[in-house]
Amino acid sequence: MDRFNAMRVFTRIVELGGFTRAADSLQLPRASVTILIKQLEAHLGVQLLHRTTRQVSPTLDGAAYYQRCVRLLADLEETEAVFSQARHNPRGILRIDMPAGIGRLIVMPALPEFSACYPLIELEIGLNDRPVDLVREGVDCALRGGPVLDESLVARPLVQLSQVTCASPGYLFQHGIPTSAAQLQGHRMVEYFSSVSGKRYGLEFLIDGQLHEIELPKRVAVNSADGYLAACEAGYGLVQTPYYHVARQLQAGTLVQVLADQAPPPLPLTALYPPQRHLSTRVRVFVDWLLELFARPGSFTTGS
Known part of the structure; x- marks a missing residue:
């Protein structure tokens, strides 16, 4: 049994929570992964993993062994890198x-x-x-x-990514072009929300070094960056996004930057x-x- 290879397999099982996912991650047959773990447990004389039909988790001995394996494997990789072409x-x-x-x-x-x-x-x-x-x-x-x-x-x-506030030409034609954050009454925004935490994000502006958060009415809320911009291009309201994400749209004129002197904080x-x-x-x-x-x-x- 290659003990270092067995350690690598064991740590992937613990990290991914299953034999099949670990085998796929390491591009090994599942049967080989199972055999290695059985050999490792027999060599150590302890049970390393709890196995059920739904999940695999480390035993108390397995959790302690995992921490040792992580350190040893990291040291091994660094040692090989120092003394080889790697x-x-x-x-x-x-x-x-x-x-x-x-x-x-x-x-x-x-x-x-x-x-x-x-x-x-x-x-x-x-x-x-x-x-x-x-x-x-x-x-x-x-x-x-x-x-x-x-x-x-x-x-x-x-890096600190510059952010911009922008809207579609059609939206600005209908609602007017704001010249300051104080003129946003009557405007709408596209709301972004996290699909994981559910947190919702309004608009932020740096004015004289102070951060101001503004909530505007919305008709659309989305949970993806591309959907956020698509809703903006469709005329649903103002958005704030990193400049790189809208550089092409701004150059093409499908979106227009507003309130450039009261930009959002960098990301x-x-x-x-x-x-x-x-x-x-x-x-x-x-x-x-x-x-x-x-x-x-x-x-x-x-x-x-």
């Missing part, structure tokens, strides 16, 4: 999750540069507007906009990864590449 040419699967708009409009167009530098890294990319559980879903690194809510994750700030974009993976060379080079990407002049800020 330090300069990392290899393996890198699982990433990011908002759909950032992936589609910013990261994907530039990604061939990363692959050219690191041809042995295989990328698995999830494009989601919902937050993912990095450990449970087996994600190595996630990009998230807004405040970091999970303090158990390692966070590396990437922080952060790379997150589990603390036990902070030594991963694959994660490190990818995050370093993201920092370089977002440092370039581009459609990330209204002044670029």
Whole structure:
């Protein structure tokens, strides 16, 4: 039995909550995963996992063993990277999750540069507007906009994304163009709400350094970034969104920016990864590449 391979399989089962999902994640037959765990438990002389028809969870011994495995595997990966070519040419699967708009409009167009530098890294990319559980879903690194809510994750700030307030030409023709936040009476907004928490978001403006939150009447509320913009283009009201997400619409004239001198606060974009993976060379080079990407002049800020 390859004990390190057995440890890798065991940690994936704990993180994903099942043998089948772990086998799919590691691209192994389920039977091989089952045999490895039986061999590992026999070698250690303890039961590591509770198995039911619905879920798999670690025993008390299994939970303690999992924590040791995570540290050992991280140390092993770092040691191999230091004393091998992997330090300069990392290899393996890198699982990433990011908002759909950032992936589609910013990261994907530039990604061939990363692959050219690191041809042995295989990328698995999830494009989601919902937050993912990095450990449970087996994600190595996630990009998230807004405040970091999970303090158990390692966070590396990437960029402050400029945000804009905008509406469709048809909406502004009907309701007028506001010249200040104080003139928003009689206007409507498209409301964005989180499909996970249910939190609803109004409009925010920075006026003389002070943050002002304004709620306007609405006729449509949506829970996706693309749907939010689609409702705006259809004339349902004002929206606030990162500039990169509407740069093409503003240039094409299908949306119009308003209240530019009372812009929303910038949106922080952060790379997150589990603390036990902070030594991963694959994660490190990818995050370093993201920092370089977002440092370039581009459609990330209204002044670029």
